[in-house]
Amino acid sequence: MQLVWALAWRNLWRNPRRTLLSAGAVAFMVFILIFVVSMQYGSYDTMVNHGASVVHGHVQIQRTDYVDEPRVRFVLEGAQALATRLRNDKSIKAATARAMSTALASNEETTHGAMVIGVDPANESKVSWLPRAVDEGRYLATTGNRTAPAAEAVIGRVLAKNLGLTVGDEIVLLGVTPEDGMAVLIANIVGLISSGQPALDRALVHVPLGLFQEAFEMQGAAHSVAVMYDDFNDASADSDVLNNAIADTLKETADTPGGPPNVALWNRLMPEIQGAIDSDKASSGVLYSVLVILVTFSIANTFVMMLFERTREFGTLLAMGAKPLTLRGTIQLETLLLAAIGGLVGALLGALTTYFVGQAGISLGAEAESVLAQFQMPERIHFGVLWKALPMAVLLMICTTQLAAWFATQRVHRMQIVEAIREEM
Amino acid sequence: MSIVRCEELSRYYYQGAENAIEVRALDQVDLQIEPGEFVSIAGPSGSGKSTLLNMLGALDQPTSGKIWIQDELLNGLNKTELADLRLRRLGFVFQSYNLIPVLSARENVEFVLQLQGVGAAPRKARADSMLERVGLGELTDRRPAEMSGGQQQRVAIARALASEPDLLLADEPSANLDSQTTADLMNLLTELNRSLGTTIVMVTHDTEVMHYAERQIKMRDGKIVN
Numbered sequence: 001m002q003l004v005w006a007l008a009w010r011n012l013w014r015n016p017r018r019t020l021l022s023a024g025a026v027a028f029m030v031f032i033l034i035f036v037v038s039m040q041y042g043s044y045d046t047m048v049n050h051g052a053s054v055v056h057g058h059v060q061i062q063r064t065d066y067v068d069e070p071r072v073r074f075v076l077e078g079a080q081a082l083a084t085r086l087r088n089d090k091s092i093k094a095a096t097a098r099a100m101s102t103a104l105a106s107n108e109e110t111t112h113g114a115m116v117i118g119v120d121p122a123n124e125s126k127v128s129w130l131p132r133a134v135d136e137g138r139y140l141a142t143t144g145n146r147t148a149p150a151a152e153a154v155i156g157r158v159l160a161k162n163l164g165l166t167v168g169d170e171i172v173l174l175g176v177t178p179e180d181g182m183a184v185l186i187a188n189i190v191g192l193i194s195s196g197q198p199a200l201d202r203a204l205v206h207v208p209l210g211l212f213q214e215a216f217e218m219q220g221a222a223h224s225v226a227v228m229y230d231d232f233n234d235a236s237a238d239s240d241v242l243n244n245a246i247a248d249t250l251k252e253t254a255d256t257p258g259g260p261p262n263v264a265l266w267n268r269l270m271p272e273i274q275g276a277i278d279s280d281k282a283s284s285g286v287l288y289s290v291l292v293i294l295v296t297f298s299i300a301n302t303f304v305m306m307l308f309e310r311t312r313e314f315g316t317l318l319a320m321g322a323k324p325l326t327l328r329g330t331i332q333l334e335t336l337l338l339a340a341i342g343g344l345v346g347a348l349l350g351a352l353t354t355y356f357v358g359q360a361g362i363s364l365g366a367e368a369e370s371v372l373a374q375f376q377m378p379e380r381i382h383f384g385v386l387w388k389a390l391p392m393a394v395l396l397m398i399c400t401t402q403l404a405a406w407f408a409t410q411r412v413h414r415m416q417i418v419e420a421i422r423e424e425m
Numbered sequence: 426m427s428i429v430r431c432e433e434l435s436r437y438y439y440q441g442a443e444n445a446i447e448v449r450a451l452d453q454v455d456l457q458i459e460p461g462e463f464v465s466i467a468g469p470s471g472s473g474k475s476t477l478l479n480m481l482g483a484l485d486q487p488t489s490g491k492i493w494i495q496d497e498l499l500n501g502l503n504k505t506e507l508a509d510l511r512l513r514r515l516g517f518v519f520q521s522y523n524l525i526p527v528l529s530a531r532e533n534v535e536f537v538l539q540l541q542g543v544g545a546a547p548r549k550a551r552a553d554s555m556l557e558r559v560g561l562g563e564l565t566d567r568r569p570a571e572m573s574g575g576q577q578q579r580v581a582i583a584r585a586l587a588s589e590p591d592l593l594l595a596d597e598p599s600a601n602l603d604s605q606t607t608a609d610l611m612n613l614l615t616e617l618n619r620s621l622g623t624t625i626v627m628v629t630h631d632t633e634v635m636h637y638a639e640r641q642i643k644m645r646d647g648k649i650v651n
Contacts, residue, residue, distance in 0.1 A: 002545065003528075003532060003535055003536060003539050004539070006528075006532065007525070007527065007528060007532075007536075010527035010528070011527055013527075014526070014527060312521075312523065313523070313525060313526075316517075316519065316523040316525075317525075317536075318508070319482065319484055319511065319517050320511065320512065320517060320537055320540070320584075321508050321509065321510075321511040321512020321513070321515075321537070321540060321541075322508070322512075322540050323505065323508050324504075326540065417484045417485075418479050418484050418485050421484075421519060421523065
């Protein structure tokens with residue numbers, strides 16, 4: 001066996017330039033795959049995390065009937081206890097309870113529709129970037145040791161403009177309680193949010209959860225719990241952590257009128273992002289396939305050339321009793337070594353380049369940066385090395401070059417020994 | 426039992442438009458070679474001597490006629506069976522040595538043994554022993570490019586004999602060698618034929634070389650003429 005390996009290895013270096021060029025093609029492909037796929041998946045991380053941290057979270061828990069029909073009376077009793085329990089789990093980055101309702105927002109002269117969200121200020125900023133989108137005033141104060149929530153609100157900048165209100169003014173919100181009574185919430189505006197998303201900026205009102213619960217007579221309940229993970233790939237709608245926490249803290253079960261709580265993953269909450277990712281994967285898959293095919297053909301061409309050059313050698317070996325499959329096996333071994341050399345070099349360069357470029361981040365240009373900043377997105381795309389791409393890229397190139405060599409060496413079976421032996425070297 | 430037996434062996438080639446021209450490279454040849462013989466086949470270019478050697482080496486198929494290696498009728502054997510027969514029972518020495526350039530002298534000899542499935546230790550021992558036998562005991566680690574033509578041909582002989590074949594077929598083994606090296610090589614083949622008892626069939630166009638063999642066969646126009 002050692003002799004076969006030695007033969008394969010030395011054959012590779014019979015024509016060092018050709019071997020280096022072929023290995024370089026493999027290395028280039030592996031490099032490209034690692035770098036581009038890492039960047040691609042890094043951008044997915046950004047998209048999902050940014051999208052999830054507007055409102056939904058990576059996972060959102062609500063009553064099932066609230067999902068179908070978001071009425072204020074479909075409350076989740078024990079939502080705050082559930083959020084507290086989940087925050088204590090190491091696998092979860094953040095969790096917060098929210099109560100939500102549509103309301104009429106008024107000043108002395110005019111009325112506009114609003115989406116009022118009761119939030120836990122301390123935990124909201126860990127789940128959502130909206131608290132950081134306050135561009136005038138400040139965000140809601142944390143309750144701290146106080147028992148009564150502050151009567152304050154943060155509202156969308158467009159809503160403030162439509163109502164003719166600004167920081168320091170008072171806003172009146174009129175809604176409906178779970179018992180169909182009238183909810184009245186009066187708060188001082190302490191900050192204005194510019195999220196860059198028109199729908200939010202013209203309707204959003206954040207108030208402390210306790211204030212919401214008081215005004216809407218929620219009796220300590222909320223409507224949803226949003227959960228964030230360090231890595232959205234860790235999120236699962238059916239994890240033991242979630243199921244046990246839900247069973248221990250919520251009253252809703254399969255037997256209650258609303259049914260068991262609904263646990264929705266980010267891709268169900270934001271199907272448009274999942275669609276964009278699927279579409280991007282499909283189109284990039286075509287591009288990668290074309291690149292891999294091109295490299296594979298160039299390798300196949302190399303092996304066809306090599307076979308012509310070594311015709312007499314193969315003829316001699318066949319004359320001595322070697323079987324065509326044995327000869328093809330040695331060429332497959334040469335190909336394996338070639339792809340392994342190229343693959344390892346490509347993987348090393350790919351991982352290093354991806355790491356350093358990913359750390360520094362890729363700028364999408366000055367214009368894009370201002371738009372991204374407006375949407376509270378990072379100005380540069382940062383990404384890490386997608387480690388699973390390394391073995392996959394190397395294996396892919398090993399498999400395709402093996403295939404290329406296999407097709408290129410079909411000729412060995414058709415070789416006429418007498419003619420092959422006479423071939424000029 | 427004869428080691429080689431041919432009956433009315435013919436090999437025709439067809440050339441020209443619509444293969445209208447028939448070339449009789451081998452024409453109704455009858456031949457019998459006994460174990461231990463050293464036979465030379467001589468003749469002018471195009472006489473059919475290499476074609477006959479290719480037939481004996483199971484490298485080419487006859488147009489008609491029959492050929493046996495010992496009791497094995499070659500007609501009708503498939504490619505795999507022919508490859509097995511060449512591997513286990515025949516040894517080849519070519520005019521241009523045809524060594525694998527990236528392997529050392531020892532590895533070239535070992536390679537055939539590896540194809541036969543011989544283990545690493547006995548393989549190395551047998552390769553060293555054969556190289557010693559052909560006078561290259563000191564050059565086992567040299568590659569073909571580091572050796573003279575005569576030395577390369579000795580490696581080729583060691584490679585052909587290492588697997589202990591029933592029949593050694595040599596196609597113009599001295600064609601690329603000077604007269605002194607040729608004489609050394611022929612003496613070596615004669616000595617190996619006597620000491621190992623290996624049957625040798627050698628094709629040559631050199632009248633001096635052919636006389637090293639104890640039996641000379643002359644060919645002309647695809648036929649044996651003596």
